[in-house]
Amino acid sequence: MSAAATQAPPAVPAVQTIPITVDFSGGLEMLFSNQRRHSLDVPAADDEGNKSNIGFLVRHLCSTALKDPRTDLFVLDHHMYVSSLSLSLSLTHTLSELPSHLGSEIHVSPLDARPMMPRRLRLVMLIRSGSVSSSRPGILVLINDADWELEGEEAYELQPGDNILFVSTLHGG
Amino acid sequence: MAPTLCAMCKTQRALIKRPKNHAKLCKACFITIFEDEVHHTITSSNLFFPGEKVAIGASGGKDSTVLASVLKTLNERHGYGLDLVLLSIDEGIKGYRDDSLETVKRNALQYEMPLKIVGYDELYGWTMDQVVETIGKKGNCTYCGVFRRQALDRGAKMLGIKHVVTGHNADDVAETVLMNLLRGDLSRLSRSTSIVTGDSRSEVKRSKPLKYSYEKEIVLYAHHKKLDYFSTECIYSPEAFRGSARSLIKQLERVRPSAILDIVRSGEDMSRLVPGESSSPCDGCKTTPAAYAPVVEDDVGGCGSQNGRTPGGEMAAMDKQLRENEAYEGLEIDVASTMARNKATQNEKPKDLPIRNGGSKAATRQVLGNCKRCGYMSSQDICQACTLLEGLNKNRPQIQI
Numbered sequence A: 001m002s003a004a005a006t007q008a009p010p011a012v013p014a015v016q017t018i019p020i021t022v023d024f025s026g027g028l029e030m031l032f033s034n035q036r037r038h039s040l041d042v043p044a045a046d047d048e049g050n051k052s053n054i055g056f057l058v059r060h061l062c063s064t065a066l067k068d069p070r071t072d073l074f075v076l077d078h079h080m081y082v083s084s085l086s087l088s089l090s091l092t093h094t095l096s097e098l099p100s101h102l103g104s105e106i107h108v109s110p111l112d113a114r115p116m117m118p119r120r121l122r123l124v125m126l127i128r129s130g131s132v133s134s135s136r137p138g139i140l141v142l143i144n145d146a147d148w149e150l151e152g153e154e155a156y157e158l159q160p161g162d163n164i165l166f167v168s169t170l171h172g173g
Numbered sequence B: 001m002a003p004t005l006c007a008m009c010k011t012q013r014a015l016i017k018r019p020k021n022h023a024k025l026c027k028a029c030f031i032t033i034f035e036d037e038v039h040h041t042i043t044s045s046n047l048f049f050p051g052e053k054v055a056i057g058a059s060g061g062k063d064s065t066v067l068a069s070v071l072k073t074l075n076e077r078h079g080y081g082l083d084l085v086l087l088s089i090d091e092g093i094k095g096y097r098d099d100s101l102e103t104v105k106r107n108a109l110q111y112e113m114p115l116k117i118v119g120y121d122e123l124y125g126w127t128m129d130q131v132v133e134t135i136g137k138k139g140n141c142t143y144c145g146v147f148r149r150q151a152l153d154r155g156a157k158m159l160g161i162k163h164v165v166t167g168h169n170a171d172d173v174a175e176t177v178l179m180n181l182l183r184g185d186l187s188r189l190s191r192s193t194s195i196v197t198g199d200s201r202s203e204v205k206r207s208k209p210l211k212y213s214y215e216k217e218i219v220l221y222a223h224h225k226k227l228d229y230f231s232t233e234c235i236y237s238p239e240a241f242r243g244s245a246r247s248l249i250k251q252l253e254r255v256r257p258s259a260i261l262d263i264v265r266s267g268e269d270m271s272r273l274v275p276g277e278s279s280s281p282c283d284g285c286k287t288t289p290a291a292y293a294p295v296v297e298d299d300v301g302g303c304g305s306q307n308g309r310t311p312g313g314e315m316a317a318m319d320k321q322l323r324e325n326e327a328y329e330g331l332e333i334d335v336a337s338t339m340a341r342n343k344a345t346q347n348e349k350p351k352d353l354p355i356r357n358g359g360s361k362a363a364t365r366q367v368l369g370n371c372k373r374c375g376y377m378s379s380q381d382i383c384q385a386c387t388l389l390e391g392l393n394k395n396r397p398q399i400q401i
Helices: A002-006 A054-064 A078-090 A110-116 A119-132 B027-044 B062-078 B097-110 B120-124 B128-135 B140-158 B170-183 B186-193 B215-224 B240-255 B259-273 B289-302 B313-324 B328-342 B348-359 B384-395
Strands: A017-025 A037-043 A139-143 A163-168 B053-057 B083-090 B115-119 B163-165 B205-207
Touching: A017 A054, A037 A054, A139 B215, A163 B215, B027 B062, B027 B215, B053 B062, B053 B140, B062 B083, B062 B097, B062 B215, B083 B097, B083 B120, B083 B140, B097 B115, B115 B120, B115 B140, B120 B140, B128 B140, B128 B384, B140 B163, B140 B384, B170 B186, B170 B215, B170 B240, B170 B259, B186 B259, B240 B259
Parallel strands: A017 A163, B053 B083, B053 B163, B083 B115, B163 B205
Antiparallel strands: A017 A037, A139 A163
């Protein structure tokens, strides 16, 4: 939590933003300050200048709105990510750029971290970044009430006024 | 991306992609087909009879809320003539169950159904909060599970109801199949796949009308029908083992969405091969046993939703063939003799079965009697709940005595 709060977003002046609403339900709201609806202005493009898509939004939410340490309830399998990360780290010598606490590792968006990484690690993180930008299995994503599978999943590019709903199927019965 | 049109009505924008056959449907068509399929499960397995009083085990969660909503809709649409009641168990967990019970109370008003709440405290003299205070968080799920199983039956009896329906969905059943497979408990695997369970001793039968409904579709149904449900994890530790089986299922679903129903069907097929476990879950049932046998038989092919549409089609065909071979004994001999023919030298395989039959608990069919203490059905002299209670009562802090 503290890592996300203190970490200033990459300073890009006068960024264009897209106004959207993001809803959390099925128990996910408790990870996001117990608030169901979030009205957000997300950057129109990611750090590499690509148009913001759902994958970017998931990473963006992880680093800005996710207030709960249980990030693995939102993004894909924490363990898989962390273990591949540690594996790659053991091959390199640059631990210092990464937060040491495992729980906050997930906050480091691969895109933020990539420039300072050694080549090998960058490679692994690129491979893993596909997973990190995806919500975990068991979470449904609806884009304007439509299943994200019909809209191109992570690759769907955000439009002004979009409503993105993340709903967990994992809780209660 | 141009909007895709609904595969059924061809006019509305498709909003849902069905996990089991990838059909792209609009909201209205999805709701219709979801309800139709549950109706099909109900009619093809003769789940209810006209005028039957049925208690819906309601937790306030998505599954039981969808079940209540769908049953109310179908009961009215198809004239089942059912008398539906909501039955909730209050485990006595503050900050969890008290909140979800509020949802159930709202549901009772929304669906105009009477609601009965039975508490662990009144049944057992213990709330789960007190249990956890005494034994700690570790292992408390065992207590809760054992108590809940009886509580639903007892609640139903208080209401004079002999049939409880629960919101177990296809994902739940697949999860249980996997868990029992991993535990090597084929006997329980067999019971867990039956749509109806119950026994002459229990007087209350259980069924799972949503057994073939994907969790994903249940959540989408609740979302698109704007149903009021409660979703928070129990504050006491979740079952770790079930959790692992659950994530496995969810990951499989992502790679191959039909996997969930395929596991359910594999479980059903395996259950027919379990020695000592007949395909009918309730051969001793009070209500004509014959009525139950077709339940399970129909139920496999009867679902129909999968046949020919998925790569599992050939399995369905094989299943049909299997069903024609009446008894499981016949099947066993079949398998054994095929093996013997193929590998004449290898004689161990056919021998394996009898050894397993003798030694493993999986093969022994439980003989049900009644608990000497509470009278509830049990395969032991003292039922599990009474055994657990005995331990608890010994440890009850002095002040409370």
